Amino acid sequence: MSKTSKHAPKIICISSGKGGVGKTSFSVNVATALAQSGKKVLLIDGDLGLANVDVVLGINVRHTMRETIEEGRELASCLVEITPGFQVLPASSGVPEMASLSYEEQAFLTSSLEEIIDRFDYVLVDTAAGIGESVLWFNTWSQVNIVILTPDPTSLTDAYALIKVLATRHGKKHFHLLINSVKSKKEGKEVFDNMRTVLERFLQIRPLALGAMPQDAQVSQAIRQQKPFLLAAPESRASQEIMAVAQRILAL
Amino acid sequence: MNKRLAADSLAPYLELEEQARRYPLHSLHLQGGSDHSPLGLLLVADGTSGRELEQALAALDLGSRHFGRHQPGSDPAREESEALPDAAWLQRQLHVELDRVTRTRLPCALLLLAPAGASRRSERSLALAALALAPCLHQVDLLARWRKDLLALVLPGTNLGKARKRAAEIRAHLRPSATRPGPAVGIAVCHAYESIAPGQLLALAEEALGRAGKDGAEAICHAAPPARPEDSCQVTVEERAQLFSFLQKEACL
Numbered sequence: 339m340s341k342t343s344k345h346a347p348k349i350i351c352i353s354s355g356k357g358g359v360g361k362t363s364f365s366v367n368v369a370t371a372l373a374q375s376g377k378k379v380l381l382i383d384g385d386l387g388l389a390n391v392d393v394v395l396g397i398n399v400r401h402t403m404r405e406t407i408e409e410g411r412e413l414a415s416c417l418v419e420i421t422p423g424f425q426v427l428p429a430s431s432g433v434p435e436m437a438s439l440s441y442e443e444q445a446f447l448t449s450s451l452e453e454i455i456d457r458f459d460y461v462l463v464d465t466a467a468g469i470g471e472s473v474l475w476f477n478t479w480s481q482v483n484i485v486i487l488t489p490d491p492t493s494l495t496d497a498y499a500l501i502k503v504l505a506t507r508h509g510k511k512h513f514h515l516l517i518n519s520v521k522s523k524k525e526g527k528e529v530f531d532n533m534r535t536v537l538e539r540f541l542q543i544r545p546l547a548l549g550a551m552p553q554d555a556q557v558s559q560a561i562r563q564q565k566p567f568l569l570a571a572p573e574s575r576a577s578q579e580i581m582a583v584a585q586r587i588l589a590l
Numbered sequence: 591m592n593k594r595l596a597a598d599s600l601a602p603y604l605e606l607e608e609q610a611r612r613y614p615l616h617s618l619h620l621q622g623g624s625d626h627s628p629l630g631l632l633l634v635a636d637g638t639s640g641r642e643l644e645q646a647l648a649a650l651d652l653g654s655r656h657f658g659r660h661q662p663g664s665d666p667a668r669e670e671s672e673a674l675p676d677a678a679w680l681q682r683q684l685h686v687e688l689d690r691v692t693r694t695r696l697p698c699a700l701l702l703l704a705p706a707g708a709s710r711r712s713e714r715s716l717a718l719a720a721l722a723l724a725p726c727l728h729q730v731d732l733l734a735r736w737r738k739d740l741l742a743l744v745l746p747g748t749n750l751g752k753a754r755k756r757a758a759e760i761r762a763h764l765r766p767s768a769t770r771p772g773p774a775v776g777i778a779v780c781h782a783y784e785s786i787a788p789g790q791l792l793a794l795a796e797e798a799l800g801r802a803g804k805d806g807a808e809a810i811c812h813a814a815p816p817a818r819p820e821d822s823c824q825v826t827v828e829e830r831a832q833l834f835s836f837l838q839k840e841a842c843l
Binding site: 471503 | 690693694695696729730746747748749781782783784823825826828829830832833834835836837
């Protein structure tokens with residue numbers, strides 16, 4: 339099915355290099371914010387072997403992409419509606435085979451995904467950490483690449499390494515950076531400016547700033563409650579920033 | 591039938607054969623005429639005995655037309671030689687696979703192998719190498735003859751790292767003895783962001799094979815389009831120092 343022949347959704351990949359920097363929490367909340375703006379949003383759990391979008395959302399998943407690949411189940415029947423306009427395509431957890439799909443499985447998953455995405459305005463992919471094949475493939479499949487990083491040296495290095503691989507081996511040149519867990523706006527700006535300098539100097543890439551998410555106790559509280567913080571604490575600083583990020587995404 | 595028409599008329603069979611790969615089936619290409627133009631595709635369930643197949647073919651009354659896969663015979667190398675698809679078939683298949691790269695965003699690798707014993711290369715030695723290669727092949731791999739003395743192996747969904755690994759396995763498998771070298775292998779990979787024509791990909795693989803031959807008969811070489819040199823993605827000391835520079839400034843404050 340050709341994406342150009344029908345309504346073409348915007349496909350956005352959310353990756354980080356390092357794990358534990360807040361990819362899933364960001365993905366879930368930005369998807370919620372986009373849906374609140376009246377958009378039809380699909381969030382794909384791209385961590386195929388260690389999924390946790392369902393955990394962050396506190397939903398019980400009956401069917402996952404694993405059944406589509408292994409049993410031929412219709413992908414549409416795996417979709418779970420979270421809020422009006424916001425649906426999730428869950429993956430399985432603790433299934434190493436799903437983390438390294440064969441060519442036929444990947445090709446089959448691609449064609450199955452392309453059959454269902456036309457009904458959405460935005461398709462977000464919350465990828466696994468690292469630079470594994472599925473991460474690189476989801477990034478090449480997407481039109482917009484968001485890389486999340488924190489001010490930690492390990493996160494900086496891994497985010498840079500991910501961008502370097504995507505740029506050098508997969509021809510990606512446009513990246514949006516989201517700095518997470520910053521103590522202040524100033525810190526967020528410093529991290530972004532520094533990363534931009536390195537990317538421009540060594541890779542000739544000029545990234546765009548998507549935002550800086552503040553450290554916010556209400557975020558961890560919402561995660562423990564298994565709810566998007568946008569719904570659990572709509573007045574929090576993190577919620578305000580996520581709404582601003584959603585507006586920037588809508589303007590892309 | 592001209593070549594263009596032959597390629598067009600083959601397309602539905604290739605598509606059907608591709609779908610058949612998902613099932614326990616063997617596909618047999620029905621060919622006719624002096625140019626071996628495609629006439630049809632027979633799908634035969636796994637487990638069908640040779641006798642059952644012969645009876646079925648007799649019932650179909652296909653006369654002198656023949657098949658792309660081997661039929662019962664006495665010389666496996668000759669049968670393999672006849673069954674080994676030719677360069678025209680390879681180019682058509684590459685066209686299909688490169689189109690698939692664009693659609694699926696998954697890479698595709700092409701390996702060119704020069705079986706050992708260059709001076710004695712013949713159709714038969716090529717066929718024997720193809721036979722020997724059979725245990726190394728995956729279900730989606732496509733093996734064909736390229737020029738008179740090379741084997742071309744198309745590996746759909748395979749990136750450079752995997753292609754190098756497969757090449758090393760194949761080279762080890764085709765090594766005639768512990769003391770004699772295995773074949774030289776040239777690799778070219780098409781990625782979704784590159785628009786490469788089948789001829790270009792073949793030329794890149796030939797260039798790599800040429801280098802592999804010069805480097806030593808056992809070498810594996812890779813060639814990439816000139817616009818994209820195969821850079822290392824290792825994060826360098828300079829990059830890391832620059833990445834952490836603002837942290838050091840922070841610490842000083």
